[in-house]
Amino acid sequence: MLRKMKVKRVDLETEGVKVVVLNKKDAADMDLDALDRIILERENGTSATAIVNLTERFIKKGEIGLFKETYSTLGAKDKEKIELVPSKKPESIRYIKDKLNGQTLTAKQINAIITDLMEEELTDVELTAWVTATYIRGMHRQEVVALTEAIVGSGPTLSIAASRIYDKHCIGGVAGNKTTMLIVPIIAAAGLKIPKTSSRAITSPAGTADCMEVIAPVAMKKDEIERVVNRVNGCIVWGGAVNLASADDKLIKVRNPLRLDPQGMLLASILAKKKAVGATDIIIDIPIGKGAKVNTKKEAESLAREFNLIGSNMKLNVHSLITDGDHPIGMAIGPSVEAREILRILAGEQVSPELKEKACQLAGVLLEISGKAKDGKGTKLAHSLINGGKANKKFREIIEAQGGNPKIKDTDVTMGKYTHTVKSEEKGKIEHINNRKFLQ
């Protein structure tokens, strides 16, 4: 038997489901356990589903503690009486169990899971079971397509005024790999739209967003990003500030503790972010090598094929370039030194030729796809856009549009306070630097 309880506000957030706290004695009377679901009903008819937590003293008998999300969703008042009604589990739990049992999920079922996730109907236990099952069982291509579409649908999407929109992504795992900071100005300078969202450091000492932030603000809202890209063709912003593909962040919360990267979820996570910015043509950088995330050419080719096939299913034109990820790239690792390096390359200084060449190859693919360069001539065009100063000019337009100082010089970048010089104990030439040594 459930009944009426007096609301007590608890100003605690939970990152996920809505939580209520009951006195253990009340819960026992109502035959409720920790993590059970109940429906809360206000007299005016508004209602919400929440998960039960238990306490011995914090909440007295007859009271119900509502965590922040719960009372704001419900619009409840302190000391108001609300009714507790038993709740069924959300339907998507059945699909999670199906996945555990080895079944392939339909688009409708995957969509139901993501919808329940977004409506905070799933507990960490249920979500983790799904992610774990996906990790072990793998995902069929149709499941990845469905998950990508569902993730795109979970957040807003950008509106950029262009028929073709370009984007790039790197699988990661290579220290110093800041090609985005060159590719965006090259592509934008060629007159193409490239609304680039980047992450902060995940697997390296500096994410592209961290690096760009040294030069210009990167935390921008959807309408600001649209305005910047419509005006100057490109941007380099932090994806975390704009709520695109937001189901992805909720999945990452339970994927992180065990570093669970089911390939299908990885593909969906990447492609959803591209689709959400409106990208039509995408170049994926797949570095291979001992320290990188992908270790063999075979593995890289299989991943490239998956990207291509899943892209086709979603009407995305996805190209991949398999690159050398055996060692760090460029001469700098860390936000400030990387930002300085980029400013020097764009200013025409002869530094880090390997980094410049790689960025031009990746940009070159997009230039060829777009028709701006003939087949086989993309890399050359990219180099000439840097060497002729057009990319530098464009980069400064982007900096200004994002709210930074367009006149910034490489010497303006402030360096960290502490330095440490490592001296070799022997004479010789460095033959190899292990990427992993720079990654967490």
Next chain:
Amino acid sequence: MLRKMKVKRVDLETEGVKVVVLNKKDAADMDLDALDRIILERENGTSATAIVNLTERFIKKGEIGLFKETYSTLGAKDKEKIELVPSKKPESIRYIKDKLNGQTLTAKQINAIITDLMEEELTDVELTAWVTATYIRGMHRQEVVALTEAIVGSGPTLSIAASRIYDKHCIGGVAGNKTTMLIVPIIAAAGLKIPKTSSRAITSPAGTADCMEVIAPVAMKKDEIERVVNRVNGCIVWGGAVNLASADDKLIKVRNPLRLDPQGMLLASILAKKKAVGATDIIIDIPIGKGAKVNTKKEAESLAREFNLIGSNMKLNVHSLITDGDHPIGMAIGPSVEAREILRILAGEQVSPELKEKACQLAGVLLEISGKAKDGKGTKLAHSLINGGKANKKFREIIEAQGGNPKIKDTDVTMGKYTHTVKSEEKGKIEHINNRKFLQ
């Protein structure tokens, strides 16, 4: 950089890991995310590991909210300053990931998981990943043995003064299946020790503990159970009140939401409870049938073989009896009516012959193992212990020892307030009753 924070007590329990709450701004400054682990250190040197939760207002900057388990473990005072130190993840997380990747875990690794679980070092996310992986990957026999031993080691064990100790278990799924209430008095009347712990309702309207509670108290502590069994040979108590095999309850918390019953965990859970009461000889009732948990004879035989083999590995003498679980057994379903039925059977009334016969068959196996009956004569001896009144006398000794009224009559049992009669619309004979209709 971590630092000193002012303690704020939060009188909330979490069933699992120790929790602290930080202001989101402080967490961002310290580069901490929700679910990260930190070590809390008091000035006197005591320390504890806890999991980070975030809040915007409930905890102010500079404060740290300690949930009940956290401040009691730490012995912290309100407003005291404590230091926050980064914490590594417990080693067992690596083993959980190994299991996800399909590796067989060693006894040492499984023990590490259970130790971390008992020390509340694992979050629900980590624990769920392990249970899910175990569900999908299965468990090798050696893993089940190791898990059983680890679960036994997670709680106290009973000390009963006898070289052989008997026990029984039913896989469940059959409504009205209260054979324990007959087997315990039969075995105890034969002069053998049978310290029986039972559960409350899980898959049926009445657990044996619920049914016994109609007649006598069932919530007893370890030393009370030992005293009762040493005095009158047997008991029927609620396992939940005595902390035997306590890791099992923690596993059940994450198994319940998705009803995850990995066979290996089920076997370990059952055998750990038997081993923890000191059992040496065990009879397992495996009902098969359409409504029951086990559906085919083949499945039942395979389960019986597993019980036997894992038992041997642990020096437990485990026998199984495959029984008919196609329909409810006896003439009553529900605590009070079942208790009344048992009192009638023990008093020698000719009711529910099928239930009586089944209980005598199961008890018979134990009587034969013990040497109290010759091979093939166990069932007969069990019947004669009921028919001659010895089991009834013993049952009343047990009721008295547990604190109930030994003179209780079947007519003393109070029935529920509401009744509802279902009238058949046609004449005929009932040919089959579906078990599932009585189960949740």
